[in-house]
Amino acid sequence: MDDLLNEFLTETSESLDVVDVELVRFEKDPTDKAVLNNIFRLVHTVKGTCGFLGLPRLESVAHASENVLGKFRDGELEVSTEAVSLILKSIDAIKTILADLEANECEPEGDDKELIDRLNDIAAGKSSVAAAASIAAAEKTGHAASADTFANGERKIQPVLGRDLLPGEVSLADLEAAFNAAPGPDQDAAADTLPQLADFEDEENIQDVLVQASSPAPGARAKAKGRTEDKEPSAKNPDTSVASQSVRVTVELLEDMMTMVSELVLTRNQLMQIVREQDDSKFKVPLQRLNLVTTELQEGVMKTRMQPIGNAWQKLPRIVRDLSHELGKKIELQMIGADTELDRQVLELIKDPLTHMIRNSADHGLEQPKKRKDAGKNEIGAIKLNAYHEGGHVIIQISDDGAGLNIDRIKQKAVSSGLATEAELEEMTDQQIGNFIFKAGFSTAEQVTSVSGRGVGMDVVRTNIERIGGTVDVRTTAGAGSVFTVKIPLTLAIVSALIVEADGERFAIPQISVIELVRASNNSEHRIERIKSSPVLRLREQLLPLVYLRDVLRMDKKAPPVSSDTAAEGVADMRGKDDFVVVTQVGGFRFGIVVDRVFDTEEIVVKPVAPILRHITVFSGNTILGDGSVIMILDPNGIANIYGNIKVEQDEAKVEAVIADDKDKNVSLLIFNAGDSTPKAVPLSLVARLEEIDCASIESSNGRDVVQYRGQLMPLVRISDNYPLRTEGRQPVLVFADETRTMGIAVDQIVDIVEGTLKIELAAQTAGLMGTSVIAGAATEVIDVSHYLVAAFPNWFEESGKSRAKAPRRILLIDDSPFFRNMLAPVLGQAGYNVTAVENAEQALGLREDGAQFDVIVSDIEMPGMSGFELASLIKADKRWEETPIVAISARGAPDDFERGRQVGFSDYVLKMDRGALLRSLTQTLAVYGEAV
């Protein structure tokens, strides 16, 4: 593209952004001359430049709006919302044309007659008076030529333009006359006082230039002649002094500089290394100096990448202004911390999400003025943007004092879009529900307005923010507003990373995803254990799943690198038994990455990997270390994905939410103490017996505690490793059993059995816990029995199935509650069934389509979408599963339901929590149906 055009485009779009902001300011305070002058100057510059570059369409629009602005300035026209809107509209029109210009390098077809006419109409509001006055004024001041212009008729060729006036253009003479007629500020005073007013004076000069060119020049102004050819009339502005202090450079140049500086740093490091080895080098002093300068240079170059976040906010006042008109709301936008700096690249990426969130706050957050008044609030709604630095991150808060999120509507939407069931929602806090707005396809706006109906949902906002390693969260208070908090890294280019080694190769793990570092060895308290083949680590009363980095990267079978200095020593080191576990969190899922060695943390410059390596998802980039070697940057997300055994989704579901039982249903819960002071609970129906075992009878076998119990060896499992068994007296034990085996969980004390609702308020991070629930007024941890079953018999679920029958009975379990799926599936599995669990009827029917076969179907009744009854009718109506018995499980025990259940084809009907009854029912059902299936 033409350099000149390019520069014009950049400059003009910047100017227009400023105009947007300034116009909004101006509208608020039409008496602010300085602002108006600034606007006028900018629009004028745009117009002038367009003329110079031969862009008639742009020029005519700019001209018409300039005309109106001129009238504002001269006080001939009252500043009205309508007029300002129109000017803003013309600015938009200019932007559209610019966009086309950028894409096609020529002005698009079409004209803006309508817009220009309207601008002219506004300008003409008083222009008849003004024109008459101006003619008189022009004559008075001796500009006879301008009168000539009028006298010669309307279609006069303009000397400057060398062509007819375009629609919307006013002849320069007309303009001049208007100016002369206007009282205008006292020029001397202006020059003395504000620099902005000095600007204004300059504008006069510019006008002079134009006037000069259009009319025979009176001698005094001859010097100005020809200046219309200046590309930039504003070049004469006092502002130029400021402008000349900054230089526009391309981003590529900055990137190149960055690269060169990195290289310089490396070279310096090498030199330092060499000199350090020589005791008495004459290079020492100059090198010290070089060192300092390099560091400063590096910092300086880094700074060139930093920009104030205000740059991303520039468009917001205009947007809010438009919104307030469009929506009929009064909105005040406060911006705090606009000078908070962050990396240019991050800034670009955060712009759109921020804009969207502001729109969202204005559209959905703030109420109509009347409503606000009724609620006793200030009519004017406030949206506040606040940015600040916090520990290597930039925090941006977008808060409004509106109505807060409409939790009920979000609930409806969540249910209708299948994101959660009503039952689950019942158990969620408003904050948790609020976060649904970040889910895909979620818009709570009942009607799509032009404001929010842009196809960008909050899910896109979240995705974009997460893409740059940020997070977004919402807190809402009904009636008092919402606060969105965005946390983004300062820069993408430089991150702090932990350097680790696996199999002789070094890798970087971004510090942000590292939670802690644990050294594991056979003789320390942290020891890597294996459950079957899965490595785990006991870490503060929880089991942490582990992955070996060298397994993830499939490094064992790699060929030795062509020439790697570090490889040789690394391999030797690896023989040591010590391993390091890098505890990492991805979403709500925590796991450990096992590496052989851990080096320091380093600030690394992230560089994208070559395109031919981009498919390897475990790497997020690569970097050059201080010693000049290249290493790959690991992406914990990618590792979690690659390591297929880890089901991130499942865990995420656990964390987000919140395991819920059917509402208001009481279950019997056994409350006990074990380990720490938090009371713990387990559904009583899962417990086979409560026992107290004489401590003397506890034996140790193969490193595990066992006790002889009813003629069998029963393993005793502790709630956590840190919690020892009693050494004397009697040890209370919860006994869990299936037909062949028993397992005991040792506890401190059995406290009580209470009837309570099992509402998991906080999902657990800890293995072995379902989550925390409020039971009998106290925060109580609900334990995950299946976890301990596995701990006692790693193969509990597999073996019981095998021993029972050659082909285990296949059960399809349909339950919308993750709690019950998690609870029942192990129970059924333990009883020897092969369980397939799905969360709704649709999925079940999907399995039927896929040709799956089951011996028995266990289905919940109350489910979102299709209920159990409907499902049963559908199953019975189709040949494929017609013969398969269906057992209903329900939280309700209403006799009506029993009857209805039998009618639609359920074979049996049992209560959810009654584990024994369910198993009996299944045995019976299968016996009745026998081999029918």
Next chain:
Amino acid sequence: MSANKGVMDETDRPAASMKKADYVTMLVSGQLFGIPVLEVHDVFVPTRLAHVPMAPPEIAGVLNLRGRIVTAIDLRQRLGYEPREAGAQVMAVVIEYHGEPYSLLVDSVGEVLSLAEAAFERNPSNLDPKLREVSEGIFRLADSLMVVIQLDRIIQFLNGAVAA
């Protein structure tokens, strides 16, 4: 825009460079190969080649060339020759493809030859498929034959592998 330019360059260049016929020569497992001299940005002895786990076998690793990270493609692997013996000499020839630097690992780099077009010949029909894939044609030199490498082919293959 720049990407488009890149594409044009890649397709234009081999033909244009045919006339100039200045080639950097290199040896891979005893076979002489040539790359148009204008394509070669740098030749250096690679040190600290960092292995990239899970990368295609042709990718020997990544290395640091004056602050740029360069992906190294082992031509022996790429062209189906025996792997280099441990400790054998390696040279890296840096080229660019779509603005990304790549280095081709070869056994040694020879002189720059100015070759007459008359000595150029299309690929013989029995050429090894691995070579045929990347070869533009053969130059008959006095004492040997030189295979002219099409750089985009060498890298595109990897893109194909990625897509597969």
